[in-house]
Amino acid sequence: MSTATATTLTPFPLARHLATRGGRRTARRPCVRASAFHPEVSRAVESLQAEFREVDRALALNSSRVAAAFRHARVAPHHFGGSTGYGHDDAGGREALDSVFAHVVGAEAAIVRPQFFSGTHAIACALFALLRPGHELLAVAGPPYDTLEEVIGIRGSANVGSLKDFGVTYREVPPAEDGGLDWDALACAIRPETGCALIQRSCGYSWRKSLSVADIRRAIDLIKMQNPNCKVMVDNCYGEFVETSEPPMVGADLIAGSLIKNPGGTIAPCGGYVAGKKDLVEAAAARLSAPGLGVEFGSAPGHVMRALFQGLFLAPQMVGEAVKVGCLSVLASEEILHAVSTDSLVPSTGRFANCRGHVSQGI
DSSP: OOSSOOOOOOOHHHHTTEEEETTEEEEOOOOOOSOSSOHHHHHHHHHTHHHHHHHHHHHHHHHHHHHHHHHHTTOOGGGGSOBOSOSTTOSSSHHHHHHHHHHHHTOSEEEEETTOOSHHHHHHHHHHHHOOTTOEEEEBTBSOOGGGHHHHTSSSOTTTTOTGGGTOEEEEOOOOTTSSOOHHHHTTOOOTTEEEEEEEOSOTTSSSOOOOHHHHHHHHHHHHHHOTTOEEEEEOTTTTTTSSSOGGGGTOSEEEEETTSGGGTTTOOSOEEEEESHHHHHHHHHHHSOTTTGGGOOOBOHHHHHHHHHHHHHHHHHHHHHHHHHHHHHHHHHHHHSOOOOSSSOTTTSTTTTHHHHHGGGO
16 A cells, blocks of 8 residues: 555545534535526426427337337347348348338338448439439429539539439429428429429428428329329438338338438447338449349448447437427527527427427437
8 A cells, every 4th residue: 555645535426515614524515406407498398398298209109110110120139240241131130120120111121221421322322213314303392402412413513423414404392481392383393204303301401491291291192193103202311200100101202311310319320221112222222332232232340230220229219309409499599599490390289390300400
């Protein structure tokens, strides 16, 4: 033992309330605050109890659906192992993860891979699966994310393989004055050459309204009524698990998104997905890899595969908490900032209808 004078360490919570009086140590009564939050935050928490209960209901339903998908695919520890990806049905988690994800979003098939660099990459693979030379791409909710501009070919992408380079034209339907879809314009927007209608579910980085699944259903019905052969592709980024249903359940042909957003549950380190009709998912997989390879191949290190399963399992909880935090942040900030978009928060109550769109980006 060291010859230095030993010092007795008092645990922090107790030491904080000790004071020396006349050479004696006496306990000081802790100062108890009425609330752990700032007063405005406390009032906001109390005011949002009805919205929080609705979020908890959605969280429970989504978690139940994810658990059922895991059981249906008989997910077991051996699925968490890695795979080189060079063998058909190589007993890794690849096929099981695809099956779980398809079940969760109500799709015929899905491809979930760490090889998708981002949501933009997954969306690009889906668009190239749906469109051919001479087709038109129609964005029905105004301009898409700026990262898709080069994919489409409307900005700085000449001769690098954009849709425009392959003879695909582009058109968009501006949002209505209230920030939602322009239903009157959409009702006559589809042309014979419109091969794909792109619906961006989230408001993205603009202040328009995010779209609910009910909005997407109505848009799909309008599109298919004008041209049944027009495919509907939904950019589902930031939308997964925000409601209790997903776009394939209401008729979307394909959806695509990123695993580092909602469905990765804050755990997935990389990756993306495409889900929907089986033949179209296979076409998107061929764009990711090569024709003839499809969904049967694809490597994944074991630690990544485990993280993808874990993230998907926890995703409903993480998204639900993010929605709550967003609602709380909006309400508590309104009196201070006076410049908060509240057009998409909890759709079922009508209050903060845009929160779910903006908020899930907080993940």
